[in-house]
Amino acid sequence: MSPSRGPFRGSSDYQVPQAVVSRLSLYLRELQRLLRDGHETTSSTQLGRLLGFTDAQVRKDLAYFGQFGYPGIGYRCGELVTAIKRILGTDQAWPVALVGAGNLGRALIGYRGFQQQGFRIVAAFDADASKVGSDFEGIPVYGIEELAAIVTRFGIRLAILSVPGTAAQEVAEQLVAAGLKGILNFAPVTLNLPEDVRIVSVDLAIELEQLTFAVVNRLENG
Amino acid sequence: MSPSRGPFRGSSDYQVPQAVVSRLSLYLRELQRLLRDGHETTSSTQLGRLLGFTDAQVRKDLAYFGQFGYPGIGYRCGELVTAIKRILGTDQAWPVALVGAGNLGRALIGYRGFQQQGFRIVAAFDADASKVGSDFEGIPVYGIEELAAIVTRFGIRLAILSVPGTAAQEVAEQLVAAGLKGILNFAPVTLNLPEDVRIVSVDLAIELEQLTFAVVNRLENG
DNA sequence: TAGATTGTTAATCGATTAACAATC
């Protein structure tokens, strides 16, 4: 295929490697910073140097989605930010349900980084009856039995799951039943759900384990 | 080389792929669950099925570190848990400094999953003078100028960095100056530090972006 | 123009999977 400059038209017949999508978010983050710092254009070499990638990799990654650069010039930061947001789906705001209003959940309700990238937590859910009816930072807390109704009302497709590991699978199944399409899972368990439901998992203890491994097995680098 | 059953003796001359180390933590998590559920042994096939990997991959991953299985039997869960913890470095408890006691930082202070895997947050640091001198969940909050002294006193090697992105690079440099060896970075910026300092980064907004991409570009699976 | 930089193809490198002898 020969993609033209301009809007990303959704998935084609080939599969984009997950590693490429991860780096896409990093490119976006750096581009937004470059923009804030007043840069109009950048290059695959500069972007790669900032992130520790080769220039070839930057160009190859972007080429999965279209032609965004100008030979001899590089990439216009503003244009590329717009293009990547469209690719990632964050050119529009996403209403999000937060499920599990414990310590972590409440911190996520107040997390500025979500809003900055176009995510809006519009409702929280918790099993604790004493929390239901109250609100955190202006976000109302509902009982889980109200999930389906609220999801429909706000057109919610994404949930952040921050319940204890012991409850995670069961609650996740309720999320699916309510029609949610994607789950950001903070519970330290492997969720088993229908394959059309997308899952991204973050296990905070595992992240620290990865760090201890790297510190203990420290060679020259890596 | 021909590693024998028993303790992992640290890094050899070859490099273990990062992907293997990530999966190692997932194996550990599943094995701990299997143990809790009363399983004495498991197999590469079962472990793979639980996590969505092939049996060959499970065996190959473990083979990087030694021989842990019994032909015809499989793996003894308890033994393998002990072995993986030693490999990851979490067979001992790690004292950790938490830097940036905002919403997210305070949630992390109370996060049970850290303690369960052997991490102890022993001190918090914040630039806000009104927080210094108080404590969260029994963890005292210090000014950043006390960092070096506290790090030395507790033998701290790891820090969790949960300060605003605008402050992250500068604070990270102070962490390095205080002698820390590993940083779990929650700030949405690329840290530039000496290469002997290990960094694991978690950008929560990026995790949500990965989810929106997966939901929007939903094919059969992936 | 000369210099810079892209998009893309081919070459290289590394990781995953398949296959199977050895073992319990």
Place this chain on the structure above:
DNA sequence: TAGATTGTTAATCGATTAACAATC
């Protein structure tokens, strides 16, 4: 024993890097 399962080698697959004609 026969059946199950490992550890490891070879084959396959996929991702990264290098090279370069095309372009501004």
